[in-house]
Amino acid sequence: MTDDASRSTVIRADATTSAPTVATRTSRLRRAGRNGPRTSWLVPTLYIIFLMLPIYWLVNMSFKTNVEITSSFTLWPRTFTLRNYAVIFTDPSWYNGYINSIIYVVLNTVISVAVALPAAYAFSRYRFLGDKHLFFWLLTNRMAPPAVFVLPFFQLYSAFGLIDTHIAVALAHCLFNVPLAVWILEGFMSGVPKEIDETAYIDGYSFPRFFVRIFVPLIASGIGVAAFFCFMFSWVELLIARTLTTTDAKPISAIMTRTVSASGLDWGVLAAAGVLTIIPGALVIYFVRNYIAKGFALGRV
Amino acid sequence: MNLSWMAWTLPTATFFIVIGLLIAGMAVWEYFSPGGHPRVGVLRFETTRGDRLFISLLGSGFIHLAWLGLVGPDLWWALALSLVYAFCVFRFV
Amino acid sequence: MDRTWNNKAWFLVLPVLLLVAFSAIIPLMTVVNYSVQDTFGNNVFFWVGVEWFEELLHSPRFWQALLRNLIFSAIILAIQIPLGVFIALNMPRRGWGVSVCLVLMALPLLIPWNVVGTIWQVFGRVDIGLLGYTLARLGINYNYVQDPLAAWVTVIVMDIWHWTSLVVLLCYAGLVSIPDAYFQAAKIDGASRWSVFRYIQLPKMNRVLLIAVLLRFMDSFMIYTEPFVVTGGGPGNETTFLSIDLVKMAIGQFDVGPAAAMSLVYFLIVLLVCWVFYTVMTNYGEESGR
Numbered sequence: 001m002t003d004d005a006s007r008s009t010v011i012r013a014d015a016t017t018s019a020p021t022v023a024t025r026t027s028r029l030r031r032a033g034r035n036g037p038r039t040s041w042l043v044p045t046l047y048i049i050f051l052m053l054p055i056y057w058l059v060n061m062s063f064k065t066n067v068e069i070t071s072s073f074t075l076w077p078r079t080f081t082l083r084n085y086a087v088i089f090t091d092p093s094w095y096n097g098y099i100n101s102i103i104y105v106v107l108n109t110v111i112s113v114a115v116a117l118p119a120a121y122a123f124s125r126y127r128f129l130g131d132k133h134l135f136f137w138l139l140t141n142r143m144a145p146p147a148v149f150v151l152p153f154f155q156l157y158s159a160f161g162l163i164d165t166h167i168a169v170a171l172a173h174c175l176f177n178v179p180l181a182v183w184i185l186e187g188f189m190s191g192v193p194k195e196i197d198e199t200a201y202i203d204g205y206s207f208p209r210f211f212v213r214i215f216v217p218l219i220a221s222g223i224g225v226a227a228f229f230c231f232m233f234s235w236v237e238l239l240i241a242r243t244l245t246t247t248d249a250k251p252i253s254a255i256m257t258r259t260v261s262a263s264g265l266d267w268g269v270l271a272a273a274g275v276l277t278i279i280p281g282a283l284v285i286y287f288v289r290n291y292i293a294k295g296f297a298l299g300r301v
Numbered sequence: 302m303n304l305s306w307m308a309w310t311l312p313t314a315t316f317f318i319v320i321g322l323l324i325a326g327m328a329v330w331e332y333f334s335p336g337g338h339p340r341v342g343v344l345r346f347e348t349t350r351g352d353r354l355f356i357s358l359l360g361s362g363f364i365h366l367a368w369l370g371l372v373g374p375d376l377w378w379a380l381a382l383s384l385v386y387a388f389c390v391f392r393f394v
Numbered sequence: 395m396d397r398t399w400n401n402k403a404w405f406l407v408l409p410v411l412l413l414v415a416f417s418a419i420i421p422l423m424t425v426v427n428y429s430v431q432d433t434f435g436n437n438v439f440f441w442v443g444v445e446w447f448e449e450l451l452h453s454p455r456f457w458q459a460l461l462r463n464l465i466f467s468a469i470i471l472a473i474q475i476p477l478g479v480f481i482a483l484n485m486p487r488r489g490w491g492v493s494v495c496l497v498l499m500a501l502p503l504l505i506p507w508n509v510v511g512t513i514w515q516v517f518g519r520v521d522i523g524l525l526g527y528t529l530a531r532l533g534i535n536y537n538y539v540q541d542p543l544a545a546w547v548t549v550i551v552m553d554i555w556h557w558t559s560l561v562v563l564l565c566y567a568g569l570v571s572i573p574d575a576y577f578q579a580a581k582i583d584g585a586s587r588w589s590v591f592r593y594i595q596l597p598k599m600n601r602v603l604l605i606a607v608l609l610r611f612m613d614s615f616m617i618y619t620e621p622f623v624v625t626g627g628g629p630g631n632e633t634t635f636l637s638i639d640l641v642k643m644a645i646g647q648f649d650v651g652p653a654a655a656m657s658l659v660y661f662l663i664v665l666l667v668c669w670v671f672y673t674v675m676t677n678y679g680e681e682s683g684r
Contacts, residue, residue: 041491043484047562048498051555054517055501057524061516069522115413118406126403129331133351134407136672141418143608143668145616147637148657151428151644152421155306175417178410238508238619243645253506267522274509281504282497289497307420308427308439317423335399346677359669362662370451374444 055278061271069267084272097252098276100166101235104249107170109230112177113185113223120185121211125197138179146239149175154243164246172240177230184229188222189215221291228288235281252277320358327351342394353394357387422661428654435648446655456656458631459639463615466635470553470614471607477554478561478606483595485566499559507556511623514552518624538625542632549621549633553614561606568602569595604678608671615664636660 061069062084063077072078088094122128123135153172154163162168196218200210216223242254256273327350331337337349348356361383368379429446431439450456485495502510518538520526529536538548572594580590618637621627627634627642634642640660644653 040484041486043481044486044491044495044499047481047558048495051498051502051559053524054513054555057517058513061522073522073527075524111413115409119410122403122406125397126400127397128399128401128403128407129328130351131403132349133355134411136669138410138414139672140665140668141414143612143664144418145618145637145640145660145664147616147618147640147644148425148661149418149421150641151650151653151657152424153417154645155424156421159304159306171413171417174413178414182410232504236504236506238506239641253508256508256512267516270512271516274512277506277509278501278504282501285497285500285504289493289500305437307424308431308433308437310427310430310439310441313423313427313430316426346673355669359662359665363666366447366451366659366662369444369447374448376444 058271058274058278061267062275064268066266066268081268084268085276087269088272088276094252094255094273097250097255100245100249101241101251101253101277102280104166104169104173104241104251105231105234107166108173108177108234109227111170112174112181112230113227115174116178116181116185116226117216117223118211120182120189121215123182123186124189125194135182138182142176142179142183144175146176146237150239150243153240157244163244164248164250166249168244169241169249169251170234172244173234173237177233180233181226181230184226185219185222188219188225192218224288225291228284228291231284232281323354323358327354344394348394353391356394357383357390360386360390425654425657425661428650429658430651432651442651446651447659450652450655450659455631455639456659459634459636462633463635466550466617467611467614469550470557471610473550473554474558474561474610475603475607478558479565479599479603481558481562482565482569483591485562485569487570496563499562501559502556503559505556507619508623510552510556511620514548514555514620515624518548540629542629545625545629545633548624552620552624553617556620557610557613561610564602564606565599568599572598601675601678604671604675608668608675611667611671612664615667 060076063080063082064074065079065081065083068074068077068079123131149172157163157168157172162171192215196214197210200214205214238251238253241251245251245254252273256270256277330350337351339347339349341347364383364386365376365379368376368382372378428439430441430443432442433439486492505513517523518526518536520530520537526536526538535541536544538544576594577590580594585593616637617635618641621633621635622638622641625633627638636656640653640656643649643656
């Protein structure tokens with residue numbers, strides 16, 4: 001037993017020094033030890049199939065005619081049609097929904113990250129009066145149910161005459177996105193050594209110049225991750241966005257719900273609209289895929 | 302700007318002023334004796350003054366609700382109980 | 395990292411403070427004001443004291459919604475956390491498979507919540523949905539519009555579909571941060587798969603798991619859009635969760651007072667849970683020397 005233990009410590013030391021011979025041996029061990037049984041690919045595959053089936057069904061439906069959807073059960077479109085997409089791209093009340101959504105999501109992302117940057121810097125570098133409580137209070141806003149805020153938001157933004165504007169939705173979404181951005185950015189900033197700040201100050205940089213010229217480029221990937229999550233949570237939110245808009249700034253998701261209740265039968269267009277809401281998310285994920293794991297690694301979502 | 306939609310009343314205004322004063326008081330206290338007097342109490346983790354205030358306020362909220370649900374709408378007793386509770390929190394937690 | 399004491403840092407926090415105060419404190423104050431008053435519209439209010447709270451605490455409707463919500467959250471946690479850990483343990487560590495897994499698994503997280511609802515509403519329909527049709531063909535009586543059990547199963551499976559990836563990604567991030575040396579040592583010691591998991595992987599995932607539990611509890615506790623789109627809270631009130639009930643009251647019936655009282659109770663519960671998790675998390679972080 002003691003022999004085993006000592007051997008394992010030797011190997012541990014070896015692995016950290018990573019001599020070439022050890023490296024080859026460890027890589028073989030790693031392959032055997034970490035991937036476990038040969039069937040381990042099965043689990044993620046099954047899970048991904050489970051994830052993709054409902055999405056496939058939506059895509060499948062979006063290429064069918066309504067007659068085919070309702071009258072026959074087909075696993076792929078027999079009469080392939082683009083009519084459903086044509087309806088969306090030619091009707092302003094449909095495609096404006098996408099434009100509205102994109103506008104307020106981008107606005108929200110910009111505002112959230114912009115105000116969160118200095119705050120996250122303060123939290124990661126300084127201790128100040130009530131800092132822990134302030135941080136906790138910010139987090140509670142991320143956790144608070146949007147349903148609680150729906151009614152007062154409506155009244156608040158009515159009082160300011162902001163109902164049915166993009167900025168209203170963008171500001172309202174700040175409620176949960178700003179704390180999130182602060183949380184993520186604080187994690188990234190804490191990873192930057194403090195000596196960098198001090199050296200820059202000694203070199204005669206003023207705070208704003210240091211922040212923009214040196215610090216922001218250093219945490220660019222953190223800003224990317226924060227922006228991604230702000231985009232994500234603003235894009236998927238419906239309740240607040242729907243409540244604060246009536247026509248001019250109505251998001252696509254709200255237009256979809258209205259269509260469900262009004263006509264209820266145009267399944268093809270509904271499916272096409274759904275597919276189109278998935279695409280921006282898929283694009284964003286693809287571009288930040290290497291950062292996502294890093295953002296999650298900080299455990300700050 | 303019209304604020305009538307917020308529907309202020311004297312009791313709720315008093316409530317928020319008291320909360321505001323409590324926080325301001327804590328800030329002043331913290332300013333003159335920084336550090337928040339951290340200690341490990343009966344809950345077996347470190348708390349500062351601010352934590353104790355928060356525990357008191359949150360607990361008071363639940364005490365009031367429990368009193369309302371189990372006893373009746375006479376909340377002065379719940380308030381008294383909350384004060385006792387807050388005292389205990391500041392003393393032992 | 396030791397941080398210097400500097401109260402000027404408040405100026406850096408000020409923009410966030412103002413913004414969140416505008417979008418959190420003013421609405422919250424308004425909710426408190428509404429909760430003790432009644433209105434007939436036109437901003438004419440009159441004082442009713444704690445009547446709404448009393449009514450709420452004695453209303454079976456509220457307690458049932460709360461109970462349903464708690465049961466729902468418990469089921470969600472009991473399924474998603476172990477499942478997420480299991481899938482994360484079996485994810486590939488290198489090669490092209492990593493990117494494919496990450497992108498495909500993250501996809502449901504970025505679908506607007508009502509579209510998630512729509513997807514499952516369609517998917518579960520007996521006449522046009524793959525799931526409903528297949529189940530009906532197999533002779534299983536499945537109808538989420540009328541059968542409470544089927545409605546619950548649909549909502550839960552939908553949530554698993556929607557959110558398990560979050561747990562997977564969190565756990566995966568925790569797992570890849572474990573140095574290879576640990577596994578080699580375990581291999582040489584002849585450690586079993588289980589003891590590798592129990593003594594190496596699980597302790598390393600502790601922190602992310604805590605965050606996963608917190609996020610999953612909170613988000614399932616305030617779930618609104620997805621079940622609302624799929625079941626509308628029905629059949630009857632069988633899938634009416636707190637948020638659905640609250641929005642129904644506040645926006646649907648414009649019962650401002652009762653909705654505000656319910657909001658406050660709801661918010662207090664959230665605050666309590668959030669504080670417990672935060673305390674555990676920060677204390678745990680200090681112990682493990684994060």
